[in-house]
Amino acid sequence: MxxxxxxxxxxxxxxxxxxxxxxxxxxxxxxxxxxxxxxxxxxxxxxxxxxxxxxxxxxxxxxxxxxxxNMAGIKQIFLVKQQQEQTNNEQQQSEKAKRELTDDQLRHLLRNELMHSGRFNRSTLRQGDMSRFFH
Amino acid sequence: MxxxxxxxxxxxxxxxxxxxxxxxxxxxxxxxxxxxxxxxxxxxxxxxxxxxxxxxxxxxxxxxxxxxxNMAGIKQIFLVKQQQEQTNNEQQQSEKAKRELTDDQLRHLLRNELMHSGRFNRSTLRQGDMSRFFH
DNA sequence: AAAACCATGTTAGATTTTCTGACATATCAT
DNA sequence: ATGATATGTCAGAAAATCTAACATGGTTTT
The missing domain is CATH 1.10.1660.10 (Multidrug-efflux Transporter Regulator; Chain: A; Domain 2)
Structure with a gap:
């Protein structure tokens, strides 16, 4: 979102x-x-x-x-599409929920390793990049 | 380009x-x-x-x-960058030339197969897609 | 067929945005 | 202190946009 x-x-x-x-x-x-x-x-x-x-x-x-x-038709079409998206999102949502459980387990397994791998995650700061406004 | x-x-x-x-x-x-x-x-x-x-x-x-x-500095920086890009392109160009030779061979090898695989490449026409203007 | 409706065109007057050119000013280097 | 640089600000003109209204050619509805 x-x-x-x-x-x-x-x-x-x-x-x-x-x-x-x-x-x-x-x-x-x-x-x-x-x-x-x-x-x-x-x-x-x-x-x-x-x-x-x-x-x-x-x-x-x-x-x-x-x-x-005509106008009325288009309005309806958009309505349907919107509902479609809605249900899509809900599906994704529940799928994501399932996945997250296993992800939790994964994270758990990885934690120890990470605790010892003193590695930094420097965020790359690039400037003059309009792409931040799109896509 | x-x-x-x-x-x-x-x-x-x-x-x-x-x-x-x-x-x-x-x-x-x-x-x-x-x-x-x-x-x-x-x-x-x-x-x-x-x-x-x-x-x-x-x-x-x-x-x-x-x-x-200052302005003069920025102008110079852009100039350098532009030249940089220029040489980059040239490099890519010559690399591409090399690759194209082998690509030719590849195409050659594939031609026969294709000649017999009566498959159509329908172009997907999607509408209302602003992405055609960007990226 | 007449009346009503729909999608669009056109016009008018008001408001906002952008343009160019000029002058003002703060900061910095000489 | 003088000059140059980068930016602010102002004024008048031209262009873009806004709303509201009326015009119009096709479709429906009555």
């Missing part, structure tokens, strides 16, 4: 950039927002700011519209 | 976004441009548009300035 997600949901792009990236008109983009298919952030001056996720969503919308789906 | 690079050098961000991302003032960002440490694209209306690479560069600049390096 952190890391990647924070970055992909970071509000970065003004509507002009989004228009070019998606080849949608400002009118269309705002209209889809009106119908709650997206909800971009706003900056201090009330201008919309879109995230990578928003843009993905707009591309999906565009595609569905090309298939003849 | 294509793919990734095109994306990371795609002009996307207005100066306001870049200010937030880098915590530099507009004045600073323009000043560095004046000294040719960066050269953002311009849109039709003459507004600057920065790429991910530009932002990386600005973060690097910021860091160097924190270390007390």
């Amino acid at each position: 952190s890391g990647k997600e924070i970055r992909r949901s970071m509000p970065l792009f003004p509507i002009g950039t989004v228009m070019q990236l998606t080849e949608l008109s400002a009118r269309q983009i705002r209209y889809y927002e009106e119908h709650q298919l997206i909800s971009p952030a706003r900056n201090q001056g009330n201008r919309r700011l879109y995230s990578l996720n928003d843009i993905d969503r707009l591309l999906e919308i565009k595609d569905l519209i090309d298939q003849g789906v | 294509s793919g990734k690079e095109i994306r990371r050098s795609m002009p996307l961000f207005p100066i306001g976004t870049v200010m937030q991302l880098t915590e530099l003032s507009a004045r600073q960002i323009r000043y560095y441009e004046e000294h040719q440490l960066i050269s953002p694209a311009r849109n039709q209306g003459n507004r600057r548009l920065y790429s991910l690479n530009d932002i990386d560069r600005l973060l690097e600049i910021k860091d160097l300035i924190d270390q007390g390096v």
